[in-house]
Structures are given as structure tokens and as C-alpha cells.
Amino acid sequence: MSYQGLASLFPKKEISGFLVLAVLLVVVLPLSLDIFRLNLMGKYLTYAFVAIGLVLCWGYGGILSLGQGVFFGLGGYLMAMFLKLEASDPITTKIQSTPGIPDFMDWNQITALPFFWKPFYSFPFTIAAILIIPAIIAYLVGAAMFKRRVGGVYFAIITQAIAAILTILIIGQQGYTGGVNGMTDLRTLLGWDIRSDQAKYILYFVCVGMLFLCLFVAQFVRKSKFGRLLVAMRDKEDRVRFSGYDVSNFKIFVFCLGAVFAAIGGALFTLQVGFMSPTLVGIVPSIEMVIFCAVGGRMSIIGAVYGALLVNWAKSSLSESFPELWLFALGGLFIAVVMAFPNGLAGLYTTYVAPKIKQWLADFKTPKQPKPQLEAIKESAKPAPRPEPKVQTIGNLGASPLTQGVLHE
């Protein structure tokens, strides 16, 4: 891509957000946390994939899916199937009545590997399946719904029902899926022990790398014409349709994209945590994923990452010390995020924090800048929404003698 293209993809205003996030994830967290906590952070980051997909689907496209756990779970289970097959080679499983098949199949009196498990001996197939199967399912669901112009609330309820169906299916068919315990005891990836500390470090960085890849794809979608069409569709679907666009195809595409993001997140979850279970698939986790996105800000892909990190961090620290408070806090968060700050953390940042930072930066830069640019900065700092009078006075007092000094020079 040309420099021009990159510049339009990452305008100056937004690139700082990416840089701060990159520094935080690549430098600050690995240096300040021990491997256990870092692994937890990696686990939370896998939810961020889902949240980014939801920003595109829900924030931009206006499609609220309550079934993202389905895709997260699919990605996770497909990865877990590969790892489980690798973990249950005939030598380690020789005490079973049928060696060479996963332990839960043996417990459920299954004597041969089911046909749909067989391709998962192949790693390339697994990777392809993680990317393609969720996309196909999302396409089928999306096509069936959006071609018939079903949207909004109905779509939310039906995706939720799909999440319920998949959970019941996984729990009911425990011979094939491991049932309510899920797939546990995953050890190696292509012979590489994923449970060692070193592997956890590497997987964390792989996760961060993939996260940025998804962020860039999402940013590309946002900045493209497609992103603007999505917003237009969300606000006035009929007008976009009357302008000659095929609205349903756009919706299907963004839903599939969200599904693939979620599946990547699920696969990375399995790799970092070492198990996959139906508790990560159903209705409750799916709707919690929406709250990560809502807390971060439904229109901000970077906010979604912070939302996923913060809510999960709050969840584990609160439920460690006050298990009873956690549900109250989460419930309150749902209500507050809808009633008080619908644009989430990103909204709070742009209304309250960003103007202050801008002013502070302007004050900081003032003495060093030559005159014309100074004027420009002062101009840009002026229309900040509702500047607090106190800050204004301090700023003016601080700035005026210095400005005079510059003028004298």
C-alpha cells in the first residue's frame, strides 16, 4: 500500500491509539506481570477478538448478535480437537480399552474415532477449518435472515437460540464432544509443549500479533467505503437500498467477518488456556461478550480491546475476593453502560479526557512552537466541548506570559 493509502487508513488522530495499545500489550504488560497473570491477560485478549467483531457488526452495522459464543466456541473446539488427537496417541492412552482415541470417547464406550474427527489429524486442515467453518455457518444464518430482511431484535433472539442449541448439543453428545467437562488435558501443539512458561510467553505474543492483524483488518473495513455504507445502513437501511446497494450482502459479509474474528479468538483461547468447554459457548458467555464491546465503546475497535481486558480483569479480581458482588457489579454495568454512557469508555475518553490531553499538549508545546503553528494549535484547542472554566483560567494564565515571551523573541 502506498504511503498515501496508509495515511488515510491511519489518520493522525487515530494512530496514537494504536501505538499506545501496542506499547501496553507488547512492552508494559509482559514486563510488569508474572507469567501467570500474563497468561490471564492473553486469555482476556482472546475475548477482545470477539469484541472487535461485535464493534463492526453491532456498532457499525447495527446487527446485534447474541450468538458470538457459537463462533468463539467453534474456533476453540476445532483447535481443541486437533490438540486432543495429538494428546491421545496410542502410547499415552494404552490403558484405555481402545487406545488412540480421546479419553472421553473411551469413557463413553465409543470404540472407533468418528469420521468427522479424522481430518483433524492434519494441522493445516485444522487451521483452515477454524477460519472456514464459522464463516460458512455465519453465512448460512446471515443469508437466511438478512435476505428476508429479518434484523434487529429477531436476529438477536435467533442467534441466542442458536447458542442455546449448540450448548445443548455439545453437552448431550458427550461421547463426541467431551460433554459438560469439555476437552481437557491438551498438551502439545505439533510436538511443542504448550504448558511450559516459555510457550505461554510465545503464545501471548502470537495472540497480540493476531489481535493487531484483526485490528488492522477492522480498521481497513472502517475506513473503506464499506464501513461508511455499514453506518448508513444502520441509520437508514431503506435509503441505502433505494440507492441501489444490496444491503443483505453487506450485512452477511460483516457478520461472517465477526464470526471469523471470534473463531480466531476461540482457537487462541484453547491454545493459551489448555481446555475448551461448553461454558464458553452458551447464552451467558455470548451476552457477556456483548458487554465487553459495549463497555469499550460500540463504535471503537480499540475501545473493544480495553473493554474486554477491563471487564475480565474486574471479573476475576472481584470474583476472587467478593464472589457475591460480581453479579451485582456486572448487572449494574449492563444497566449503566446502556443508560448513562452508551458510547462506553471510548465515548468517555473523547468527551472528557481527549480535550484535556489536547489542551495539556498545547500548553506543553506552546513555548517551543513558532508563531503561525501556535495560532493553529490554539485554534484547534478552542472548540473543545464544554471546557471547564477553572482549567481554562489556569491554561490562560500559564500560557499568556510565555506567549508574550515568544512574541518578544
Next chain:
Amino acid sequence: MFAEYSTSDLLSIFAMQGVAGLILFSVFVLMALGLAIIFGQMGVINMAHGEFMILGAYVTYLTSHVFETYLPSLFSLYFILAMVLAFIAAGALGALVEWGIIRHLYNRPLDTLLATWGLSLILQQTYRSVFGAREVGVTLPDWLMGSVKVSETIELPINGLFVMCLALGISTAVGILMYRSRWGTQVRAVVQNRPMAGAVGINTAKVDRITFALGCGIAGVAGSAFTMIGSTGPTSGQLYIVDTFLVVVFGGATSLLGTIASAFTISQAQSTMEFFMSGSMAKVLTLLFVVFILMLRPQGLFTLKVRR
């Protein structure tokens, strides 16, 4: 599949499963009626609907305890009072929730969904803190226990029959209220065109609040009826919410008759299939079937023809 059963056996199986299906149907109707009013008529997605039902169940549990301790002579009658109290408690909470949360979100349906989900989490934790995490059950009065023997092979449980009568009574009452009363006309007017209804002098805010409270109150009665069939725990409500929404959507959200028809279809399909396969597979197939039909016919079985 049928080879190992004789004809009369098969007949009894279908009769018994049919009655089991009818009881499940009554339960679905009770669950869905409140939601059909709130979601179908008002367009509000109340994810806390299950928790309102559980409130009714806990109120019944408390009433039974009070009667057991203080008024053992009147114990056989407590259930009637419990249902009234459940209606009042759930309805009052519903009015409060409408005032506090829902009325600010009428034009943002997806946000209502999230807010009421948050409410459901708070209610669940409240129940857990107050009543404990264990499931509780009530002692039924004698006249609700036992079963009626129809023939050699067919027996009908009395509490099931009671739930069926209750469902019939409440749906008739709601039907009359919605389609034969002045208030029902107002509700339907507000639903179809809010500004216009306001312009002709209907107090839309008041209609909204009463409608929401009524829907929640019916959920409370449904919860009260549930205590006859199973025990109640803090998270029981969540188990029902998907089923209930599917019943309402499948029937065509704006039609009460549709809700009843879809509750019938879903419950019969599920209970008949449950006999031949595991419960979870029956559930999966039923849900898949409903989702599939909804994809073919998104507006549901019955629709209201309105010029927009």
C-alpha cells in the same frame, strides 16, 4: 421404531405423552403470555422475564411457609392467596422497572435487551443472597396431589390438570382484556402508533406502565404455578428465557392466538420426541425446527396486518 409395541400400548403412550405435552403446553403458555404482552404488544425485550417468574415462585414458597407456621388450618387454601401475592409482587416490581429503566429506552430495543439482562443478573444474585443457592420446593396441599385414573394404562396428575386450567383461565382473561376492553384498545392503539395514540388523548406513559406491570404480573403467576411442578433455584429463570422468546417469536409476536398455537406446536413436538430419544436431542431438534421455520417465515405463524 414402533415394532416392539402393541397397538394398545402405542395408544396409551401417545395419550400419556400427549397429556405430558399438554401440561408442557400450559407451562409454555403461562410463560409466554406475559412476554407476548411485553414483547409482542409493547416491543420491549425483557430478558429478566424469567426472573419475574422466579419472583412469583419465591413468593409462593414464602406464603406456604407462613401458612405452615401460623395458619395450618387454612393450609389447603394458601395456593390461591400465593398466586394473588405473586401477581402483585411481580407486577409492582415490573412497574418499578418500567419507571426506572424501560421508559427511557423505548426507541432503542437492543439496548433494552442489554439493560434487562443486567437486571436479570442483579435479581438472580439477590435471590441467591436472600434464599440461598439451593433449590427450594413447596409442600402442595392435599387436593393438588395424586392423579386421576382414566383407564388401565392412562393416569393424569392433578397438579398438571390444575396448571392446564390455570393456563386456560389466564389466557381467556388476557384475551378478553386485550380485545374486549377499553384498556386493551388503548394498548393496541399505543403499540400501533404511539404519537397518534397520544394525539387522540391516550396517556401513553400510563398505558405503557400498566401493560408492562401486567405482563410481569402474569409472569409472577406463571412462576407460582411452576412450584407445583418443580423446584425453584436462583438461576431457574434463565433456563426458560430462550424457550419463551422462541414461543413468542414463532407464533408471530403481535398475535396472542399465535403465541398459544406456537406453544402447542413446540410443546407437542418436544414431548413426543422425548419419548423416542434423549431429552437433550429432542430439545435440540425442536429448537432447530423452530429456528428453521423462522428462517423460512420470519414473521412467525400468525401476523397482524397493519398498514405502516
